[in-house]
Amino acid sequence: xxxxxxxxxxxNEFTILVxxxxxxxxxxxxxxxxxxxxxxxxxxxxxxxxxxxxxxVLLVLIxxxxxxxxxxxxxxxxxxxATMLLAAQFDGSGVVFYLVATPIGIALGLLNGFFVARFRVxxxxxxxxxxxxxxxxxxxxxxxQSIFTLxxxxxxxxxxxxxxxxxxxxxxxxxxxxxxxxxxxxxxxxWLLLSHxxxxxxxxxxxxxxxxxERAGVRVHRVQYFLYATVGGLAAIGGVTYATLYxxxxxxxxxxxxxxxxxxxxxxxxxxxxGRGTVVGSLLGVLLLGIVQNSLVLVGLPATWQQVAVGVVxxxxxxxxxxxxxxxxxxxxxxxxx
Amino acid sequence: MTEVxxxxxxIGKDFAGVTALHxxxxxxxxxxxxxxxGENGSGKSTLIKILAGVHAPSSxxxxxxxxxxxxxxxxxxxxxxxxxxxxxxxLFPNLSVAENIAFASxxxxxxxxxxxxxxxxxxxxxxxxxxxxxxxxxxAGDLPMVDRQLVAIAAALVTDARLIVMDEPTTALSQxxxxxxxxxxxxxxxxxxxxxFVSHKLDEVAEISDHTVVLRNGTxxxxxxxxxxxxxxxxxxxxGRAIEYGHNIAVPVADDVPVLLELDxxxxxxxFDDVSxxxxxxxxxxxxxxxxxxxxxxxxxxxxxxxxxxxxxxxSGAPVTLNSVQDxxxxxxxxxxxxxxxxxxxxxxxxxxxxxxxxIGSIRNRFGLLDVRRTVSLAKEWVxxxxxxxxxxxxxxxxxxxxxxxxxxxxxxxxxxxRILVLNGPTVGVDIGSKTQILDLLxxxxxxxxxxxxxxxxxxxxxxxxxxxxxxxxxTVTDTFDRADITEQSLNTLLVAS
Numbered sequence: 001x002x003x004x005x006x007x008x009x010x011x012n013e014f015t016i017l018v019x020x021x022x023x024x025x026x027x028x029x030x031x032x033x034x035x036x037x038x039x040x041x042x043x044x045x046x047x048x049x050x051x052x053x054x055x056x057v058l059l060v061l062i063x064x065x066x067x068x069x070x071x072x073x074x075x076x077x078x079x080x081x082a083t084m085l086l087a088a089q090f091d092g093s094g095v096v097f098y099l100v101a102t103p104i105g106i107a108l109g110l111l112n113g114f115f116v117a118r119f120r121v122x123x124x125x126x127x128x129x130x131x132x133x134x135x136x137x138x139x140x141x142x143x144x145q146s147i148f149t150l151x152x153x154x155x156x157x158x159x160x161x162x163x164x165x166x167x168x169x170x171x172x173x174x175x176x177x178x179x180x181x182x183x184x185x186x187x188x189x190x191w192l193l194l195s196h197x198x199x200x201x202x203x204x205x206x207x208x209x210x211x212x213x214e215r216a217g218v219r220v221h222r223v224q225y226f227l228y229a230t231v232g233g234l235a236a237i238g239g240v241t242y243a244t245l246y247x248x249x250x251x252x253x254x255x256x257x258x259x260x261x262x263x264x265x266x267x268x269x270x271x272x273x274x275g276r277g278t279v280v281g282s283l284l285g286v287l288l289l290g291i292v293q294n295s296l297v298l299v300g301l302p303a304t305w306q307q308v309a310v311g312v313v314x315x316x317x318x319x320x321x322x323x324x325x326x327x328x329x330x331x332x333x334x335x336x337x338x
Numbered sequence: 339m340t341e342v343x344x345x346x347x348x349i350g351k352d353f354a355g356v357t358a359l360h361x362x363x364x365x366x367x368x369x370x371x372x373x374x375x376g377e378n379g380s381g382k383s384t385l386i387k388i389l390a391g392v393h394a395p396s397s398x399x400x401x402x403x404x405x406x407x408x409x410x411x412x413x414x415x416x417x418x419x420x421x422x423x424x425x426x427x428x429l430f431p432n433l434s435v436a437e438n439i440a441f442a443s444x445x446x447x448x449x450x451x452x453x454x455x456x457x458x459x460x461x462x463x464x465x466x467x468x469x470x471x472x473x474x475x476x477x478a479g480d481l482p483m484v485d486r487q488l489v490a491i492a493a494a495l496v497t498d499a500r501l502i503v504m505d506e507p508t509t510a511l512s513q514x515x516x517x518x519x520x521x522x523x524x525x526x527x528x529x530x531x532x533x534x535f536v537s538h539k540l541d542e543v544a545e546i547s548d549h550t551v552v553l554r555n556g557t558x559x560x561x562x563x564x565x566x567x568x569x570x571x572x573x574x575x576x577x578g579r580a581i582e583y584g585h586n587i588a589v590p591v592a593d594d595v596p597v598l599l600e601l602d603x604x605x606x607x608x609x610f611d612d613v614s615x616x617x618x619x620x621x622x623x624x625x626x627x628x629x630x631x632x633x634x635x636x637x638x639x640x641x642x643x644x645x646x647x648x649x650x651x652x653x654s655g656a657p658v659t660l661n662s663v664q665d666x667x668x669x670x671x672x673x674x675x676x677x678x679x680x681x682x683x684x685x686x687x688x689x690x691x692x693x694x695x696x697x698i699g700s701i702r703n704r705f706g707l708l709d710v711r712r713t714v715s716l717a718k719e720w721v722x723x724x725x726x727x728x729x730x731x732x733x734x735x736x737x738x739x740x741x742x743x744x745x746x747x748x749x750x751x752x753x754x755x756x757r758i759l760v761l762n763g764p765t766v767g768v769d770i771g772s773k774t775q776i777l778d779l780l781x782x783x784x785x786x787x788x789x790x791x792x793x794x795x796x797x798x799x800x801x802x803x804x805x806x807x808x809x810x811x812x813x814t815v816t817d818t819f820d821r822a823d824i825t826e827q828s829l830n831t832l833l834v835a836s
Contacts, residue, residue: 198452201437201445208430215412215428217446275432 012269012321016284019317023291030299037165038174039298045176045245047290050261051183051283052238053254055190056231057265058282062194063227064207064274065123066262069112069131071254073232074239076138077105081240082147082249094153094244101236108134109232113225138251146250150243158244179241186234191279193230203227207274260310264289267317289313340367342404343501343532344389344420349398351384358384359556362398366501366549369530371523373543373564376553377576377769379727379739382536385553386503389534390422391415419500423507427490431479436461438478439492464492467529468522484515491522495531502526503534508542509767512629520546538769540572552576577771588781588805588821591621596654598789599758604649609635610813612649617758617789622780624800625793626833627810634676636810637762637793641673642666653758667696672756674747676763676793682747685736689728690717692735692746696754720749724779741772748779759783762793777803797829809833 008014027034053070060067081101090096108130115126161175194200202223205213214220243249268285270277292309296302301309345365351358359381366372376382387393391412400407402418415422429438436454437445439461445452458474465472470488472481478489487507494502504523508516523533523546537543543550547564552575560567560575567575599617604610610632617623627633638644640651642660650657653669660666666673675681683692694701694713701716703709717731724745728738735746744764751759764780765773780803784790794800800807807824809817809832817832 195454196452198445198448198450201433201452204433205430205441205445208432209428212426212428212430213446216441217416271432275430 013278013281013284015321016268016281016288016317020284020288020291023288027291027295027299033169034295034298037163038167041163041165041174041176043290043294044180046294047286048177048179048183049238049242049245049254050257050264050286050290052186052234052241053257054261054265054268054282054286055186055279056234056238057261058268058270058277058279059190059194059203059227059231059234060123061262061265061270061272062207062274062277063203063224064210065116066272067112067123067127067228067231068258068262069108069127069134070231070235070238070261071256071258072131072134073105073108073235074242074254075251076134077101077108077232077236078239078243078253079138079142079147079249079251080104081236082150082243083142085151086147086149091152094151094155094157097151097154097244098237098240101240102233103236105232105234105236105239106229107232109228109230109235110225112232113228116228117221117224135251135255142251144251146248148248150247150249154244155247158247177245179245182237182241186237187279187283190234194279199223199226204275207271207276209275260289261286263314263318267314269321285317288317340369342367343402344418345401346389346395347399347401349385349388349395349400351381351388351393352396357556359388359395362553362558363561364551364558366532366534368500368532369527370548371527371533371535371546372549372551373547374534374536374551374553375538375540375543375572375576377538377739377741377771379555379742380553380576380769381556382553383505384556386422386424386505386534386536389415389420389503416497419498420503421494421497421499421501422503423487423490423494423505425505425509427486429478429486429489429493431477433478434475435472435478435481435485435489436474438489439464439496441493442497460496461492464495467495468492468525470518470522482515484511484518487511487519488522491526495526499531501532501534503536505536506538506767507535508537508539516542538576540569543572544569554578573770576769586802588622588803590805590820590822591618595619597652598654600650600652600655602650602652604639604646604651606635606639606644606646609639609644610646610810613810613815614649615808615815617791619757619787619789620784621805622784622790622792622803624804624807625791625810626795626797626800626807626829628795628833631810632813633793633810634762637673637676637760637791640666640760640791641671667754670755670757672751672754672759674744674751674759674761674764676766678744678747682750683735683743686734688732689721689726689735689738689746690714690731693717693720693731693749693753696750716753717749720753724749724752725775739769739772741768741776744768744772744776748776752783756788758789758791760791760793763796764792764794765796765799773799795833797826797833801826801829 024034033039053074056070057067078101081097081104084100085097112127112130115121115130116123160178162178164173164175166173194203202213202218205218206220206223210220239254242253264285265277265282266272267289268281270282289310292313293306296306296309343366347363349362350360362385374382384393388395391410391414400410407414436458440457443460444457461474472485472488478486481489491502507519511519520542523535526533535546550562550564550567551558552560552572554576595618597616598619601613601615603612603614605612613636615623625633625636635644639646640660642662642665645661651660652658658669679685690713694716698708701709701712714731721728721731726742726745728742735743738746765776768776777799780790792800792804805821807819807829808815
């Protein structure tokens with residue numbers, strides 16, 4: 001029991017949780033609005049898409065890869081789906097938007113999987129290439145015009161609210177958007193996949209040592225196809241959610257956000273070299289970065305400091321564990337060199 | 339008659355025209371511990387890889403479980419119950435002990451749900467069978483070497499292995515850990531599981547072997563029941579000549595030769611305390627002691643990596659500070675680290691690049707650019723000087739045997755002409771033949787006026803080359819002996835006395 005507790009306290013997730021609590025206390029002390037339901041709902045709404053995308057990033061990082069094409073897949077799948085729905089003059093349920101976009105995302109993900117598995121090109125290079133390809137292809141074939149005419153169901157969904165509270169500052173109300181539930185369900189599914197299925201453990205094995213995994217009978221190609229298809233699907237769901245929340249679909253919306261999300265997942269304890277990472281850690285990483293990024297205004301710092309604050313959190317957040325690991329290694333060397 | 343698990347006849351293997359193995363016969367019976375001994379480069383690894391199905395033999399035939407095999411791939415080896423544990427143990431450092439052990443049955447061999455509980459059951463059943471306990475939830479990468487080895491063996495047992503091949507399993511283990519491992523191997527034998535134990539540590543071989551096979555230069559030179567060999571016979575079979583060790587007595591260097599390096603009461607809290615030492619040109623001083631005695635940290639401090647906090651270091655009579663590796667190099671100190679694979683070499687780079695890395699800044703042509711041709715000729719010179727066995731100097735260092743890799747490390751330093759050379763475990767993982775050659779080289783270097791410090795726990799080796807031997811315990815030098823005043827036995831007794 002005590003060892004379990006010790007492991008928990010020493011875990012990355014715990015450290016980030018403590019950091020989140022500390023940051024929250026500080027911000028609340030300066031401006032109590034931070035802890036108001038209205039602000040929390042706003043924050044969750046802002047972080048829903050990032051959270052969904054971070055799940056895909058996590059999967060790839062665990063397998064030992066780095067994927068930078070997920071914003072492109074999210075945009076392209078969403079934009080293509082919106083274009084199709086518009087052409088078909090579809091005006092029904094918002095679910096159909098998801099159902100059309102997700103297979104497109106999966107297909108694009110499979111293309112990534114194909115290049116990674118077949119040509120054994122480093123994943124970063126492959127996805128840099130496909131990212132450009134998807135983005136350029138979308139512009140060429142679908143045009144660059146944002147689509148504001150979304151199905152009625154999507155528009156309704158964008159205005160939905162699970163709980164509505166009055167704003168802490170000024171008039172109006174804020175709602176907890178149900179898209180948070182999509183994130184919650186996906187998070188549970190990815191957690192189940194990683195921890196309780198053999199293919200999930202194979203993804204970890206692949207990130208731990210790809211050569212050994214192959215030797216141990218893991219069908220590496222199959223795992224990679226599965227992995228990148230899943231990531232493509234997650235990206236598409238993230239993209240549609242984004243389009244729904246902001247009520248427009250365009251080919252560039254999420255472009256440029258990839259590194260911040262990868263950073264959040266690494267902050268959450270995933271190793272950039274593969275083999276380690278958890279769903280809880282990633283979501284906490286996203287939350288910590290999100291709080292820092294979105295709450296500076298509440299404490300009276302100008303928005304221009306956001307980038308600086310995010311940078312500081314990332315450097316401290318990834319630097320401290322690295323330093324701790326280094327110390328440990330030094331200590332064991334000093335006592336009895338191996 | 340006992341069942342034969344695998345029998346190979348006339349196995350040969352060529353790599354691009356170079357014969358690695360020639361006409362090898364080997365058969366292993368159920369429940370037998372077969373030891374395969376030979377120097378580095380004698381063909382042991384190639385033979386194992388053939389047995390694992392990784393390399394296809396160029397000639398010869400395979401009979402497994404009474405059936406002749408024409409093709410033989412890794413999957414065939416697994417199906418026949420032949421499990422090879424390579425030196426990297428083939429573990430997943432990020433997965434738990436239980437997952438590593440149960441990997442074949444619960445993770446790679448199954449589709450769908452993964453049950454942590456079932457994996458734990460599988461793992462603990464096997465560990466019970468081996469009569470050992472391990473923390474099932476620990477990450478494999480956090481375990482000490484011996485436990486990783488045990489996890490690898492347990493993982494092999496999960497697949498119903500009939501023959502487990504261990505490639506130099508004891509290289510990184512302490513004496514006590516070796517005993518634990520050997521006990522497990524004997525336990526396997528009692529269950530009828532065979533082991534092919536590859537080693538060049540003769541004491542272990544003597545302890546467990548039923549049947550010893552000796553390879554030399556790719557041919558089998560001996561194959562007999564273990565009790566047919568004594569130590570000397572094994573050494574002779576391995577090297578092709580009789581080698582005697584530790585009986586050489588170095589002639590002391592005269593006292594009037596000016597001192598090259600002097601340590602005067604240097605200390606570093608938690609590492610070593612009040613260490614004094616003098617080293618004259620031409621002298622080889624040995625430092626020994628158990629792990630944690632301060633011998634390794636002292637070595638690092640001489641190379642500027644753990645600077646002493648008090649005391650003085652003088653070189654040629656002048657006090658110097660060694661606060662960084664750069665300082666040490668500037669004062670003409672060379673350092674051969676204990677773990678050449680991670681600290682001494684760029685494994686994937688060529689021999690040339692490894693040799694010139696120290697001096698590359700000075701190898702310039704008249705335009706001030708790197709003179710590539712000269713780097714190659716320099717490398718060739720050192721390859722010849724130190725008789726490094728390799729077809730070309732462009733070969734990656736990782737393709738060389740342990741003894742040859744160590745010579746590349748030496749060449750790297752020697753090409754920069756150091757005045758003082760500090761070596762930590764210069765012959766760890768090096769076979770006997772190469773070992774004598776490396777020790778000869780050290781003697782020759784000292785003869786040319788270099789001052790050499792050798793840190794080692796290999797007593798015969800120290801006795802063989804050193805003029806003086808310092809014994810460290812708990813961070814201090816407890817004794818200093820002139821070579822003439824000590825024998826292997828007396829030093830060993832002192833070493834283990836507490």
